[in-house]
Amino acid sequence: MSRVLRAMVMVLAVASCGGGNQSAPRNLDDACAILEERPKYFRAFRATERRWGVPVHVQMATIYQESKFVGNARTPLRYTLGVIPMGRQSSAFGYSQALDATWDEYREETGKRRAKRDRINDATDFMGWYMNKTRARNGVSLVDARNQYLAYHEGHTGFARQSYNSKAWLLRVADEVGTRSITYQVQLARCRHAR
Numbered sequence: 001m002s003r004v005l006r007a008m009v010m011v012l013a014v015a016s017c018g019g020g021n022q023s024a025p026r027n028l029d030d031a032c033a034i035l036e037e038r039p040k041y042f043r044a045f046r047a048t049e050r051r052w053g054v055p056v057h058v059q060m061a062t063i064y065q066e067s068k069f070v071g072n073a074r075t076p077l078r079y080t081l082g083v084i085p086m087g088r089q090s091s092a093f094g095y096s097q098a099l100d101a102t103w104d105e106y107r108e109e110t111g112k113r114r115a116k117r118d119r120i121n122d123a124t125d126f127m128g129w130y131m132n133k134t135r136a137r138n139g140v141s142l143v144d145a146r147n148q149y150l151a152y153h154e155g156h157t158g159f160a161r162q163s164y165n166s167k168a169w170l171l172r173v174a175d176e177v178g179t180r181s182i183t184y185q186v187q188l189a190r191c192r193h194a195r
Contacts, residue, residue: 032191052128
């Protein structure tokens with residue numbers, strides 16, 4: 001084997017080892033299946049629940065809606081004239097779809113300078129931090145997945161102004177988050193992994 005070919009094989013082998021698993025679990029409709037397939041998710045959810053008080057099922061329903069559990073999820077590209085890419089719709093990235101400015105605020109306030117949006121433990125900790133701010137600023141219970149999601153999507157000021165009321169699609173999505181949260185809660189009560 002030539003030296004160049006050997007070097008290329010080495011580079012490919014090293015590249016394939018990095019980055020971790022960014023794909024979604026196979027069955028997103030079953031909380032137990034998700035946790036069985038990705039035990040590190042459960043450890044992250046539990047750590048956030050202990051630190052911030054946000055229940056596992058609320059975190060899971062929010063991540064489902066934001067990224068479908070894809071660690072490197074991004075918003076779609078915008079196009080001009082239907083073909084010329086003009087950048088992303090927003091800076092949202094990762095499991096939690098946190099925006100750049102909000103992520104920077106989280107890292108500053110928590111001292112987690114090395115936190116990354118594509119790591120599940122950092123993404124869930126961010127959500128716990130943000131949802132606690134929602135509770136403090138807007139009085140939304142940590143178990144209220146629907147209204148926590150509305151505040152998550154609209155921001156604290158937008159939620160306070162009830163900007164979501166002019167967005168029928170967002171109200172429908174928030175209802176779906178609330179329903180999925182309840183479904184996950186029921187499933188988690190039954191599954192062996194979550195006990």
